[in-house]
Amino acid sequence: MTLIKSISGIRGTIGGPAGDTLNPLDIVKFTSAYATFIRRSGKSNSNKIVVGRDARISGEMVKNVVCGTLMGMGYDVINIGLATTPTTELAVRMSGADGGIIITASHNPRHWNALKLLNHEGEFLTKADGNEVLSIAEKEDFEYADVDNLGKYVEDNTFDQRHIESVLALELVDVEAIKNSHFKVVVDSVNSVGGIILPELLDKLGVEYKFLNGEANGDFAHNPEPLEKNLGGIMDELKKGGYDLGIVVDPDVDRLAFIQEDGKMYGEEYTLVTVADYILDHVKGATVSNLSSTRALRDVTEKHGCKYYAAAVGEVNVTTKMKEVGAVIGGEGNGGVIYPESHYGRDALVGIALFLSSLAQKNVKVSELRASFPNYFIAKNRIDLTPSTDVDAILVQVKEKYGKEPDVQVTDIDGVKLDFPTKWVHLRKSNTEPIIRVYSEASTMEEADALGKQLMQIVYDMQK
Incomplete structure (x- = not known):
């Protein structure tokens, strides 16, 4: 059993002794420390914190503890329910909240869960801010609200639709071209929240789809990390023929991988490369990825006459570098696309819409699109x-x-x-x-x- 406390939050396995696993006592402690940090930071004063979660089996339990603790700290809770990580990030900004907690262990197996912490801009905490939360938690330096100042609790299920609308409104998302292409795709949403929001997005884009593992019950049908060794089911479905593309997301829908029409992996490293190439066809500017990502992004960026920059591993390091150099696109080679025109967070919905726009405008097969990039x-x-x-x-x-x-x-x-x-x-x-x-x-x-x-x-x- 494992409990890992880091600058990005707290994650661990469910069940077992306090202090060694992700259990109610540690969830209360860490949530209290986060709420204390947010109040002391004074960056926003709405007194609201957004909570969203993926479909993990333990999610309901963790959500109840988190929401109750935030209310006990005097914060009003906006529970957006089953929601992707990027949806929760956008919900913080759209609601003007002071921060947000995402209950997800991302690509970790079903017996894991985690709290990921957001600032008032709906972005992950910086290293310094994360360390401050850890320090507050270690000292248990927090104070709860009295009975007259307890927080309120509301549920708001509108943010999926608002997220989709924001994606469709992006200038480089060519909705008309996608609709006219009549794409037929297979989607593996690994029994989590992708099975809720992606059908709505694809309907709006006029894409015909079949879902594998589409029920959002948290009982993952396979290891949820979107790597080739875990994706035999969808690859076999594509090999049957009749599809243009396979789409794979992780449980919280911030990572995105594609399968070619012939059933072969497109390569998760090439999700960002393809989207960046499409963006740079229309807008010139810098690109950023982390040091462990493919050199193909640098090659494509320089082909467009633009400058590539590398950042330390970690989403917050990539977004910090993107802001520093004014990047038009960036992300990580694990299938994470960060498009500032939307928001500074990895977002599979944005990645899908931009990838399909590129495919539609170029009018080629997915395998042909992949062959157009340097091979590493x-x-x-x-x-x-x-x-x-x-x-x-x-x-x-x-x-x-x-x-x-x-x-x-x-x-x-x-x-x-x-x-x-x-x-x-x-x-x-x-x-x-x-x-x-x-x-x-x-x-x-x-x-x-x-x-x-x-x-x-x-x-x-x-x-x-």
Whole structure:
């Protein structure tokens, strides 16, 4: 059983002893700390906090504890019910709330849940703000409201529709072209909230669809991370023929992957690449992704005569960099599309609408669209260490070893990334385990894996 407290919130497995799992006592403690932080920040004074959740089996229990605690802290609660992460983010902004809590463990298995914390702009807390929440929780430095100042509770189920309307209103979402294309798609919403909101979006876009795992009961039919090894069902359905595209989302609908019409994976790294290429066809500007994302985004950006920037891993790091450079599109290679014209958060609905707009305007098959982009492969490995290993010292040694190489660009804003002329490798330490994650990319999977293993051996040799 596991309980992980981090700057982005609290997550863990359900059931077990207090302090070791995600249980009511720790939910109360962390929610109280968050409410205390929001009040002290003074960024907004509506006295309202939005709560939304995915369809996890434990979601109802966690929601009840969160909402009751917020009311006990004197906050009015706007419960938007079963809702995607981007819907909840938008609801904070649309309602003028002081903040929001999203109850979701994203792509983690069914026995996990989490609280993700938003500021008054509907965006994830910064590292400094997250650390302040952790500090308040550790000290239990909070005070509850007296009986005359308890918060009120309302339910508002309008935000799905408002979210969809905001997507359709985006200038580069070509609703007419999508409708005229008469797309036929298969969707795997992994038994969560995508099965509620995506049919409404696709209806508005005139897309014919079939859903797999569409019932939002939280009993995930397969591992919910949208990776090829978990998507045999939808890939087999596409291979039967008669479909233009497969669409896959994770339980809270902020990650997006596609399946080609021939049943092959489009590649989750290429969700952002494709959307960015479409955006840059119409609007020139900078792009941003994290250091562990495919080089294809840089290539596509430079093809359009624009500038690409890399950010540290983590959505808040990407959005911070996007604001800094005025990026027109950004995101993460895990299928996360962040489009500032909508909001600064990963949003699969926005990604679907922009991807279909590109497909409709170019009038090509999905496999043909994929073939138009540079082809890269990412290998993912890990180095297991002992708890006493000085990971930072090892990464410094790697940086020093390659820093003098003329054909290697070294980036150290998040671990160490080594950019070679035709490939790269990124080493970063885990925040929760004594391991170093080793991601590497090249023009073939064999070359990518070989590069990763080469660096792994160097690290092993450094420990001798």
